[in-house]
Amino acid sequence: MSPLAFTLDIAMSDALHSEKILILDYGSQYTQLIARRVRETQVYCEIHGHEMAAEAVRAFNPQGVILSGGHQSVYDVGAAELNDAVMALGVPVLGICYGMQLLGRHFGGTVAPSDKREYGRAEIQACAGQVGALFEGFVEAGAKSTVWMSHGDHVEMLPKGFVTTASTLNAPLAAMANEATHMYGVQFHPEVNHTDNGERLIHNFVRTICGCHGLWTSDGFIEYEVERVRALVGDDKVILGLSGGVDSSVVAALLHRAIGEQLTCVFVDNGLLRLNEGDQVMETFAQNMGVKVIRVDAEARFLGKLAGVSDPEKKRKIIGHTFIEIFDEEAGKIENAKWLAQGTIYPDVVESAGTKTGKATNIKSHHNVGGLPEDMQLKLLEPLRELFKDEVRKVGLELGLPHRMVFRHPFPGPGLGVRILGEVKKEYADLLRRADAIYMDELYASGHYERISQAFTVFLPVKSVGVMGDGRTYDYVVALRAVETKDFMTATWYPMPHDLLSHIANRIINEIDGINRVTYDITSKPPGTIEWE
Structure with missing residues (x-):
């Protein structure tokens, strides 16, 4: 079930769920940034692997599709192809970098290696009279703009029905469009900050070309998630590992609104917190917000298990496992406790190779998604799992959390355990x-x-x-x-x-x-x- 529906009315909920963008991942390091830019337009999106099953594609029923970039060449053995089921939808498609090359070849154009590869900033020039809906407000006809390039191949000959909309010195076909079929390709990356006004291009595709209205808002998310949690949890009790950071604090406020006394927050003082943090957490939540908080002094237990351990991944896993052990113990003291809530957010999942594509490089194991034991007794409840940090902050403000708490800098779940290099x-x-x-x-x-x-x-x-x-x-x-x-x-x-x-x-x-x-x-x-x- 998507966490991004925005009303309790069933008919309206169905309508809002129908407004969404599908992003197919071809292995770009920027795929998650595409999703971020789409969400900035207040439209829901999901990332899926380019090999997404036809049945799943039809069930998702997006208003538009974005093809990400990728590290491959279209000429590589086993190189990813266009998804036939996606192309059969008949909805607008935007191909970015490798995605543009796939579109070009699919419709009969040719792709060739560039004489000179382009990596980093480049200057595009929009073609006079051929800007179209995608470039409206992004760059004027005949004008120049700075973009971010990262490619070796390029579209050498346009497919039938397409026109060139922009060029660079090294890529004469830097962007193309078929306005009749609503098919678009850009060789550059509009999703990164290095491309001037790139968010406007994404906005044009999502809101103008795909016709989405931008119905996804933080207050709607709260309404939906409150009802979803109530339906999912029923009469069960939930425990939340409260760290005092932004993510777990927002989860605490959201769950307290949803299930009230069914929520028990467990604040584990593991000896790896910031100065006076334990007292501050107890004062904020237990005294000011009326949230039930149990404080567990576990410094000796954590430091004992970390003794002699220097490897960062091992430290993260030890800390994660020890947290879960304590949560299980505390849950055993609470009648009918069946759920463990966590402040997992989307970047945590991405960096732990947990996206739906399964293609992300595993940079590090986040304690929420990489350190959980397989035999954990509690079921997971992660209401913020699909949100980026600034989206979480918007939800926190809507829930009435103090500005200073909501805009507090992120603090890792393993705490100072990963800010002390080597042994703790x-x-x-x-x-x-x-x-x-x-x-x-x-x-x-x-x-x-x-x-x-x-x-x-x-x-x-x-x-x-x-x-x-x-x-x-x-x-x-x-x-x-x-x-x-x-x-x-x-x-x-x-x-x-x-x-x-x-x-x-x-x-x-x-x-x-x-x-x-x-x-x-x-x-x-x-x-x-x-x-x-």
């Missing part, structure tokens, strides 16, 4: 949480916190030589991280003012005995990840 020790965690508290205090005080998408401190288990006063020190190193991002699928490092960095570093070194060096991470994603582990 209590000494390291204590040093790290104090350093991170100083960092956050200064970001808030300087006004930079809300300009940054995510900031945190990383503990490096190495020592460096320093000088304090007349003495020599040999203490630990921490790294400060801050990034800007819209969707957490890609990110750029934040240009922190040098005087602010200097002030933060001086405070950390002067106020924390045991740290004598502070560094700043200027790695973007890709090639790095946002978290270090």
Whole structure:
């Protein structure tokens, strides 16, 4: 059942479910960004593998189809082909990069290797008189615009019925359109931030060409999800692992509205939290919101199991398994507890290779989707699983959560366990949480916190030589991280003012005995990840 219906009225619910876009994944690293851009138009979409079964295609019944890019050449042995069932739908189709090449060849055009491959920024020029509905407001006829290219092959000869709508120096056919059949192709990637005004092109396809009205809203999502949870859970009890982060906090508020006293939040103080976080969580939810919260002191248990473990994946799995063990134990104390709720969101699923396509590279195991034991006794309830972070925040505000809580930077489920590189020790965690508290205090005080998408401190288990006063020190190193991002699928490092960095570093070194060096991470994603582990 889709989580994105927006009314309790059955007829209206059916109508809203009928307005959706199908995205076929051909292996592009940007496929999830296409979905993000479609959702920005307030239209529901799903990503499926390009080999999606004909019956499933017809049952989904989309208003339009987007073909993603991909790393293959159409000439590779076993290269992915167009899905016949999708093409038989008769709905508008937009092919992006590899998707454009597939469309071109399918309709009788030719695709050839480029003499000079294009990767990165490029300049397109829209053809005079041939812009059409897709480019309306994106680029004017005859004008130039910056786009993001990533291709080796290109459409060399147009298929019958198509016209060229844009070109570059290296790709004379950079975009094509058949307005009569509503078939479109672009060699560039409109879904990435590097393409100027690319969101307008996606909007044109979804709202103008496919005729979608944009009925998917956060308040509608809440109404539907509340009823869905009530119907699914019945009289059962639900326990939620409450971390105090944005995702689990929104889940707590949503489930409290849906099932009230049937929800019990379990806050596990695992010794890997930020400074004073346990007290803050209890005050916010138990005292101010009336949510039932059980606090479990499990620091010794977690640190004991993590002793001697340095591998990041093993740490994540140990933390995930230990959480579940505790949840199972607490659930055993609650009569009729059958469900475990989690704050899993879409990027968690993507980075754990959990998309419907099954083709995503497994970057890391998220504790929610990669660390759960197969014999877990509780059934999973993940109401935010299909949402991106900013969508979750909109839902949180609709539910009445405080702005500062809703716009708090993400904090990983494994907590400081993955911000301490290598083995986790209590000494390291204590040093790290104090350093991170100083960092956050200064970001808030300087006004930079809300300009940054995510900031945190990383503990490096190495020592460096320093000088304090007349003495020599040999203490630990921490790294400060801050990034800007819209969707957490890609990110750029934040240009922190040098005087602010200097002030933060001086405070950390002067106020924390045991740290004598502070560094700043200027790695973007890709090639790095946002978290270090």
